[in-house]
Amino acid sequence: MLLNNRRDSLVRSLGDTLDTVVAGRSPWADARARFFRNKAAVVSLCLLAIIVLVCLVGPYMLPHAFDSADWDAMSLPPTLKNAHFFGTDESGRDLLVRSLIGGRVSLMVGMLATLSSVALGIAWGATAGFIGGRVDTFMMRVVDMMYAVPYLLIAILMVTILGRAFYLVVITITVFSWMDMARVVRGQTLSLRSKEFIEAARAMGVPTRRIIFQHIVPNLLGVVVVYTTVTVPGVILTESVLSFLGLGIQEPMTSWGVLIHDGTTVMEISPWMLLFPAAFLSITLYCFNYIGDGLRDALDPKDR
Amino acid sequence: MWSFAFRRALATIPTLLAVITVCYLLLHATPGGPFDEERKVSAAVLANLQAKYHLDQPLWKQYLYYLNNLAHGDLGASFRYEDWSVNELVAKALPVSAAIGGGSILIALFIGVLLGTIAALRQNSAVDYVVMLFGNLGHAFPSFVIGPVLILVFAIWLKLVPSGGWNNFEPRYMILPMALLIFINVATIGRVMRGSLIEVLHSNFIRTARAKGLPTHTIILRHALKPALLPVVSLIGPLAISSITSAVVTESVFSLPGLGKLIVNGAGNRDYTLVLGLVVLVTVIAVSFNLLVDLAYAALDPKIRY
Amino acid sequence: MALIEVRDLGVQFQTGDGLVYAVNGINFALDRGQTLGIVGESGSGKSQSVLAMMGLLARNGHASGHALYAGEDLLTMKPAQLNRIRGNRVAMIFQDPMTSLNPYLTVERQMTEVLQFHKGMDRRAARARSVELLDAVKIPDAARRIGTYPHEFSGGMRQRVMIAMALLCEPEVLIADEPTTALDVTVQAQILSLLRDLQRDFGTAIVLITHDLGVVAGLCDQVVVLYGGRVMEQGSASDIFYHASHPYTVGLLGAVPRLNQDDASLVAIPGAPPNMARLPKGCPFSERCNLADAHCVDTMPVLGPSSHRAGVLRACHRSAQQVADNHLAELSSA
Numbered sequence: 001m002l003l004n005n006r007r008d009s010l011v012r013s014l015g016d017t018l019d020t021v022v023a024g025r026s027p028w029a030d031a032r033a034r035f036f037r038n039k040a041a042v043v044s045l046c047l048l049a050i051i052v053l054v055c056l057v058g059p060y061m062l063p064h065a066f067d068s069a070d071w072d073a074m075s076l077p078p079t080l081k082n083a084h085f086f087g088t089d090e091s092g093r094d095l096l097v098r099s100l101i102g103g104r105v106s107l108m109v110g111m112l113a114t115l116s117s118v119a120l121g122i123a124w125g126a127t128a129g130f131i132g133g134r135v136d137t138f139m140m141r142v143v144d145m146m147y148a149v150p151y152l153l154i155a156i157l158m159v160t161i162l163g164r165a166f167y168l169v170v171i172t173i174t175v176f177s178w179m180d181m182a183r184v185v186r187g188q189t190l191s192l193r194s195k196e197f198i199e200a201a202r203a204m205g206v207p208t209r210r211i212i213f214q215h216i217v218p219n220l221l222g223v224v225v226v227y228t229t230v231t232v233p234g235v236i237l238t239e240s241v242l243s244f245l246g247l248g249i250q251e252p253m254t255s256w257g258v259l260i261h262d263g264t265t266v267m268e269i270s271p272w273m274l275l276f277p278a279a280f281l282s283i284t285l286y287c288f289n290y291i292g293d294g295l296r297d298a299l300d301p302k303d304r
Numbered sequence: 305m306w307s308f309a310f311r312r313a314l315a316t317i318p319t320l321l322a323v324i325t326v327c328y329l330l331l332h333a334t335p336g337g338p339f340d341e342e343r344k345v346s347a348a349v350l351a352n353l354q355a356k357y358h359l360d361q362p363l364w365k366q367y368l369y370y371l372n373n374l375a376h377g378d379l380g381a382s383f384r385y386e387d388w389s390v391n392e393l394v395a396k397a398l399p400v401s402a403a404i405g406g407g408s409i410l411i412a413l414f415i416g417v418l419l420g421t422i423a424a425l426r427q428n429s430a431v432d433y434v435v436m437l438f439g440n441l442g443h444a445f446p447s448f449v450i451g452p453v454l455i456l457v458f459a460i461w462l463k464l465v466p467s468g469g470w471n472n473f474e475p476r477y478m479i480l481p482m483a484l485l486i487f488i489n490v491a492t493i494g495r496v497m498r499g500s501l502i503e504v505l506h507s508n509f510i511r512t513a514r515a516k517g518l519p520t521h522t523i524i525l526r527h528a529l530k531p532a533l534l535p536v537v538s539l540i541g542p543l544a545i546s547s548i549t550s551a552v553v554t555e556s557v558f559s560l561p562g563l564g565k566l567i568v569n570g571a572g573n574r575d576y577t578l579v580l581g582l583v584v585l586v587t588v589i590a591v592s593f594n595l596l597v598d599l600a601y602a603a604l605d606p607k608i609r610y
Numbered sequence: 611m612a613l614i615e616v617r618d619l620g621v622q623f624q625t626g627d628g629l630v631y632a633v634n635g636i637n638f639a640l641d642r643g644q645t646l647g648i649v650g651e652s653g654s655g656k657s658q659s660v661l662a663m664m665g666l667l668a669r670n671g672h673a674s675g676h677a678l679y680a681g682e683d684l685l686t687m688k689p690a691q692l693n694r695i696r697g698n699r700v701a702m703i704f705q706d707p708m709t710s711l712n713p714y715l716t717v718e719r720q721m722t723e724v725l726q727f728h729k730g731m732d733r734r735a736a737r738a739r740s741v742e743l744l745d746a747v748k749i750p751d752a753a754r755r756i757g758t759y760p761h762e763f764s765g766g767m768r769q770r771v772m773i774a775m776a777l778l779c780e781p782e783v784l785i786a787d788e789p790t791t792a793l794d795v796t797v798q799a800q801i802l803s804l805l806r807d808l809q810r811d812f813g814t815a816i817v818l819i820t821h822d823l824g825v826v827a828g829l830c831d832q833v834v835v836l837y838g839g840r841v842m843e844q845g846s847a848s849d850i851f852y853h854a855s856h857p858y859t860v861g862l863l864g865a866v867p868r869l870n871q872d873d874a875s876l877v878a879i880p881g882a883p884p885n886m887a888r889l890p891k892g893c894p895f896s897e898r899c900n901l902a903d904a905h906c907v908d909t910m911p912v913l914g915p916s917s918h919r920a921g922v923l924r925a926c927h928r929s930a931q932q933v934a935d936n937h938l939a940e941l942s943s944a
Contacts, residue, residue: 145319147542150590152549153567153583154327160571160579161330237446241549244448245556245568257448264452264557268460268467278449286444508709515664515704516697516724516775519690526723530714606759607713 031222034298041294044287051284055103064094066101067252075270087272089262098254099277105255106281109166110236113173117235118228120174121181126220128182129189140186143179151176152241159247169248173238180234181227188223192216222299229292233285240281256281309599316591323587327580328370379581390581393566401562403473405551408482409544412489417536419490420497424532425524427502435494442491447550451484451557468559481558485550489543496539501532534605541597545590611681612639613815614783618675621658621839625670627887633659633839635913636675638832642782643809645816647830647847649823649862653883655839656819657705660785664702665692679783698728701776705788707768711760717771718756724778743774747804766797770804777808784808785817790825802828823862827851835859838884838894841913845922853919855930857899860937893927901928901936 036042059066070084070092078087086095128139158172192198198215206214242248243257256277263274373380379390423435442450458480459467465480504510505528513527552564559565563582570578621633633655640646648656662673663684677684679700684692696702704710712720721743722736731739737756744752747770760768769789776784786805790798806829809816820826826833826847833850835843835858843856854860861879881898884890892909896902906927916922918930926933 141318145322148316148319148545148587148591148594149323150545150548150586152552153586154323156552156567156571157327157330157579157583160574160576240446241448241553245552245571247568247571260448260452264455267452267456271456274452274456278453282445282449285446289444508704508706509712511666512704512710512772513712514666514696515702516727517693517695518697518723518727519693522723522727526719527712527715531712605714607761 031298035294038294038297040290041298044290044294047283048287048291051103051280051287052107055100055107058100059097059104062094062097062100064097066097066254067093069093075266077270077272086276087270089270089273090266095259095273095276098259099256099280102254102256102259102277103280103284105249105253106236106239106257107284109170109173109239109249109255110232113170113177113235113239114228114232116170116174117177117231118181118224121178121227121231122185122220122224124178125182125185125187126189126216129186130193132190132193136186136190140183143182146176146179151238155238155242156245156247159242164248164250166249166253169239169242172242173235176238177231177235181224181231184223184227185220188220189216192219226292226295226299229288229295233288233292236281236288237285308602312595312598316595320588320591324371324374324584325367327583328367374584379585380577382575382578390578393578394563394582394585397561397563397566400470400560401551401555401564404478404481404485404554404560404562405547407478408485409489409540409547411482412486412493413536413540415486416490416493417497417533420494420536421501421524421529421532423494423498424501424505432498435498439491439495442487442489443495447484447488448553448557450487451481451554454480454484455557468557470560477558477560481554481560484554484557485547488550489547492543493536493539497532497536500535501528504528504532507531530604534601537597537601537604541594544593544597548586548590612641613680614638614640614817615678616659616663616676617678619659619662619677620674621655621662621667621671622674623668623671625887630887631839631889632671632886633662633836636834636836636841638834638844640783640815640817640832642815643813644832645809645818645830647818647820647826647833648836649820649826649833650836651821651883653886654836655886656821656836657787659836660702660787660817660819664696664700664785665689666702694728697724697776697781698779699781700783700785701779701781702785702787703769703772703776703789706792707765707772708792710772711768713760716757716759717763720760721756721771721775721778724775728779740774740778743778744771746777746808747771747774749774766793766800769793769797769801773801773804773808777812777814780812781814783815783817785819787819788821789818791820791822798825805829823851835862838889839886840894841923841925842895843922843924843926844913845916845919849919849922853922855916855918855922855933856924856926857901857928857933857936858895860933861898864937893925901933903927 064070064084070088072092073084073088074092075090076084076088078085084094084096086099088094089098124139124143128136155172155176158175159169162168162172192215201210201215239248239255240257240260243255244261246261249255249258259277260274260281263270263277267274370380377391379394382388382390382393419435419438423432426432455467458464465476467480468477470477510523510527513523518527548564551562552568554560555562555564556568563586567579567582567586569575570582616636616638619633619636620631623630623632636659638646648659650656658667658671661667662671663677665684665687667673673685675685679695684695684700687695711717718737718740721740722731722733725731725736725739726733729736741752741756744756749755749767749770755763760771763771769792773789784805789805790801793801802825805816805818808814816829818825818829830847833845833847834841835850835856837858842858843850843854850859851863854863858879865878879898884894884897890896890907892905892907893899893902893911896906899906909927911925911927913923913925916924916930924930928936
């Protein structure tokens, strides 16, 4: 209690003012508003949605199958003839359809590999962060070792040994994409563990499981979302590189990486074979990057 | 300082051992792998394998023999080429990769630091935006997209350089692949240098330097450059590693007979032992490089003293 | 002609919230051997005013008015000319010695470059002179330690190094921006007595920025009291201390803890420092002043001579007598 009555009443009235002036807004609403103010991120989101939609639905609306050879339309540049909007390859297969189907595969691999990397990363990071001590040190050393290794080479080794079945490609990619998430989740868990509100919850006797689900997980969501959007382009890129080198997706399936590789073999005479799939891939990657940046800014604006 | 170096070097051994062991076990564990008795290989290759890998011994002994070989610099025998050992294949391919890769990193460092510095000094000006845009382009598009596009433009349309191949270090075959790697690396280095220099220029000790009446060029060169370069130095490690990845793609795109091409061909041929040997070699190089960078960083930063 | 003459100095910042007037209407004159203290809370604009004089404002800052050194306006000088004066005739030391020295250069390098640049000395002579000055500020074993890095010195010693570095060219004016805030009390006393000695020996004029009234009392001849970027009261140190006539100054003095009185209560000034982007139209202190009325909030009080004491300037709508009476009333009711 302040000794001076006038000062005392001033402080109380200040307290009252604060109550009325500050209308609460949840941090999520805040973040969402910030995200949508970021024009690049919003445009990227729309563009990405369009690409995904087109890849899913497009092939059904086009007259060609992705592996059907159109014998009287071989190696055509983009044309309206026979509705080969992107042109055809040397076997007469329509490039647009192949790009879209390839997109399906690239995106599908991307999604699956991302899901498994994210799951692995969260499990690894949260465990390390929560248990702490020696276990944490060891687990993080493993992460460091994974970083020190040139991943593409090991990936090539794995593909050499294990083969190129679809699920094996996904596994190979996963093995090298979980580390960022693990590191970030571990850091977040560590800092959360020592936060006062967790201690308070513990002191009040809240059971551990409840603490984890009600307090730790929601706080992890932010970083998880951000780093998932960071993981996806990396995963798609890894698949594309492997496929480009002929070590990823196998015939008869195709992906953007395969198409780009095929494109380079004929780019002297048919540059569109290279440029269209390359454009698809690049735009998709760019979109993910901008969305990731936007999310990061939205969820943690001071982190530049 | 030397004990620090020694301790750091020791710390790299677990990583190396882990990688080598995992790869080795992968090789053995896979059915249909090279050490599976049912595999049909020519007698000559089999003889080579027996000699190098001691296939008749129990597994742990084979492993130790392998480690012993490695310690003596013997990377193994090829699974496909009966006349060549991995070492011999490496000896032909390494100089190519080293020239292209090493050369590009050095040039990229120089250009990247220069561009980053200019961009930082002229922050938010037209020059800055151009440099950053350039940086973003190199960073956003995958190397196997930029590469073929470069070939398309410069080799096919403009006919300035050959579109690939190699002729004993003849410069015109080196230009385009190096340009690709330089472009990609300059993007990263420039961005980091710019960000780092901008941050350094806002520090209190730069304010003190200005209060002392020192001219701008002295402040940049003597006070700001060294601290600004530190993040770039610590970037060199990951950069070198990603260069290895880029090298694989680059050598594929430009048909260069380097280590990358060797590994890709080996993978395509399912030449397991070759790929294993190469993976081990490159990992050793990568880890050693990281170690060197760590030591360089410690040497540059006077606050780190042992 | 006074050594330093500041007329109507103002500092504005271009921010996302609009143009912020961080400093308005500062006037003072300083001669050799004199010390001026600029007192105020965080955000009152005290640092920005001297940074403006030294040409060290941030990119989005702009200075108005005049800051004359030996008759020439520092604010409008060409950079090359300003560089000849900075570090040479007018030197500055900063608040945080931990970060104000370059950690990647030796102390020797940071000191000799000043002499090399301003006085054209060679490395040897510069080093010798630097060691002399380090001795003068009582750095033990200076000849050996000069070759070491700043992080090998303690906070107090680093501040002494800064002071030595600032005095290398025997400047006529030394600007000290909160030189003791980051140091503990015993070191504080040493630094202040050092400054006093140096002033006596070299005749340097000192501009001392601080929020600590104890520091001001020990060292200053004149005092300027700032609040919300404006001068509230200005005069000789004894006038300000013993005959404070502005509610803010009174409040500041009252907020100093007294260790020699058993029943002394800490009387804080209620409220918080102002948001510089949104100041009231009138007196910036009106929100926290218990003598304020509607007129105070509406109309800016003009800084004018006090009717009570010669040589004191104050900016208040209430008279000095009213402030004194109110203060007595408060003291007796506490």
